[in-house]
Amino acid sequence: MSLLSRLAGLLKIHRLERDVEDELRAHLEMRTRDNLAAGMSPEEARYDAKRRFGNSTLVKEDTRAMDIVGWIETTGQNLRYAARMLRRTPGFTLVAILTLALGIGANVAIFTVVHAVLLDPLPFPHPEELVRVYDDLRTSNTHDVGMSVPELWDMRDKSGVFQDICVIFPTDGNITGGDHPERVEALGTNANYFTMLGVRAELGRTYVPADALPGFSEPVVISDAYWRRAFGADPKVLGTKIRLDGDLYTVAGVMPPGFRHPGRTLDADVDLWATTGFAAPPFPAPVVRAVRLLPGVMGRLKPGLTVSQAQAQLDNFVAQLTRQFPDEYPAAAGWSIRLVPTQEDVVGNVRTELFVLFAAVGFVLLIVCVNLANLLLARSASRQREMAIRLAVGAGRGRLIVQLLTESVLLVAISGAAALLTVFTLKNSLLRLAPADLPRLNDVSLSPGVLLFAFFISILTGLLFGLAPALQTARADQTTALREGSRGAGSSKHQLQFSRFLVASEIALSLVLLIGAGLLFRSFWQLLEVRPGFDPHHVTTAKIWLAVPNDPQNDPYFTIEKRAAFHQEILRRISALPGVEQAAIGSPPSAPMDGKPRQSPFLIEGRASNLEHIPVAETASVTPAYFSVLKTALIAGRFFTDDDNAKGQQVVLIDETLAHRYWPNSDSDALGQRLQMAAGRRSEMAASPLFTIVGVVGNIKSDGFDAASAPHIYRAVYQAPPYGAVVYLRTTADPGLLGEAVRGEVQHVDPTIPVFDVRTMDFIVSAFLAERRFALELLGIFAGVALLLASIGIYGVMTYTFSRRTNEIGIRIAMGAQRSDILRLAVGEGTMTVALGVVAGLAGAAVMTRFLRSLLFGVKATDPLTYAAIAGLLTAVTLLACLVPAHRATRVDPLIALRHD
């Protein structure tokens, strides 16, 4: 029995129960009254009435059982009849179940992801109060510039909007003391991080107020995954000392398996949480308002405060701070604070893609419904005689409609079950198709919400495709149906028009989907056409991390010279590795399409006097061969050399974007000009050294194919050596083996330094495109299915139309009509339907594709070429689908056709 009828049964049974009780009570009362009239005492009267009844509960149950038995018998009859009908037309049943299962399955699959990613609230108490706090410099359109420690304190103590506010500082960590140094994903936070989120440790504890120190405190908390990986899930892990970036810490707690940091990290899920006040070494102390070293901040708003209310209060607060510290906050910079709900922040731009996909599967299901409705209509025509007879002998129309709906519900129940089963057996394979960095992917599961959705969408589907044909059939005019029925064919003109209308709507729906997929495809094509400014083929990258101990005394790489010497030695060694043509090293932001860019404001010497907008550029430091390894062109001047070190002149390279913006006449005008770079405070900027531009290089699309080219400034690694570094190797050697070789060389120089994330640049680029490709592929598949279904639909209707008109065609041929005349007739009729569908579809697409806009690149949502091409394709395919049956109809022998009656 389907869930639907079971649900109806429950409601009905409840009502029946009350009815039976009322009925029996009425009986008892009447008997008691008569007994009284017969002279019994009231007590006797009641007793006698009850005694005659015997066990009243039993009577009640028996009576009720009769009702239910009857009801089940009717339903069972309907079901048996439905099953028989379905078995009698196995072809139809198979097609119906397959298409339905496909439609429902696709919907359930996408909904499962939508539910986990978008609808399910974050697993924290009052998740709506959690926000990410971003600092922007509005005038230069620079976002997420980071916060300074005094600003954090102001937000915490004086802004009046936060219950709790906490720094989020993702960083590489280097665990030493084991066999190998191991890089971990670490998260530095204030001590209130876990209490702010409202989560507890699974084992041990999180932080206590005593852990809130200016610098790092000793207790750290580890993730469940890291506990299993590094400690073999040892329950006695608490109290274990670990050495992280050279300093000793103690494991104080292990988080539960389901807990994940709700935000972006460097590379992977957080392994280890450490707490600090960010106001003592290794952070600059004493703290300075203008140094925005805190990369991210998360807060919990006061209860009852909406995000927009909090934002308004913060805007006032920021204005007040700007007046109070005019030197730190020059009006020209437009410093502002922006709140983003954490849920939205975690999900990011995936929202649009998922909604587009969700809409697409909705369309597919609609098309499936329309298709089935059509098939059922055609089939019902042949059953009109049966229905007319049943009506004539006194069956109620209601009973007939219920009967026909039972067939639909049975179909949908089978298909829904098949779909659910398929989705959840294939769940893991399906998830592998999704891009790995899809947020909250781990939360995807068969939750009650998903089951409920599957249930409702199945019911809706069953009613949607079953109701119209059922009503149509049961409405059948008895006399004509009987008469038409006797002629063997028979369906009213009205019904045929309705069929055509269904096919036209099917074509319209498919067209919208196809145009959407076409636009995404063109966008992707355009993206691949974009020259990224570097050649990712045959380049392998790896990352290294020099530990940053809390006490500079313990830091062997504290000085620029030490770090520069280290990088130089590493570079010398890896360049000599067999199979390596050329090697380079850069700071983490030098890696294109990987991670967050680093932006710095800068001033050009001699143009600083009148600045409304302080310009910003993305900065990275690189070794001389970086551009050769990436095959990025030198436009003017020279690359870095090994002599661009701490002893030499401070030099920078700029890219074409920056050169064109400030020296529009000629790139070489930039050569010899000087820049200043700083965190944005005017006085600090003035104190910054002058960097001489020695070369102009080609643009590298570091933020992705679809991002506008941002200006870049490159510094020499030997003048600005980073702690974290990316190694680039131009080679055709196997990246896995090469990774080991690089690790060997690095650890030969310093055995405590980890090498991680060994990847080819091709991989990085394709991972960057993965989300888009995923959306494109899925939408493409859905659109293809839609096209197929629409073709089947029109084919079915045309076949049916012509089979019904075999007689007429026979007469026409007998009277001398040519086959081409018949074909023209068929095409004419098909064209009307197709044209109607295409026009409606084009209009629909013009409206619907607006929602795609943020996913498009290099093509407008109303791109005429795409519209025309897709409409042409659809017209061709559907016309072909109606030509085939027409052609077949003309082949018929007029004699047989005439006898077809």
Place this chain on the structure above:
Amino acid sequence: MAKPKSDVLQGTLALLVLKTLERGAMHGYGITLHIQRVSSEVLRVEEGSLYPALHRMEQGGWISAEWGASENNRRARYYQLTAKGWKQLAEEEKNWARLSAAVASVLQFAQ
């Protein structure tokens, strides 16, 4: 407990109910009273079998039920014959006539 003699014979309850309803719509209590009175108190309908039987016949489509007001304005469920029920009644009456005639001839033969 109940005297077996006065119980309605197995299988005849439906006939008696249908026949009773021939006179018009009636509620359950009314049906028991009618059968008892007309049979001169010989036949007694057990409440415990009457109601399940009524509901079974309703599900079978022989009778239909409707809530109505009883003689003294209480809510009661009134049963009434359907077209199918009329046919059934005729059928059962015929069967009963045949059966009782058959029983009678067996008894006469034995004498």
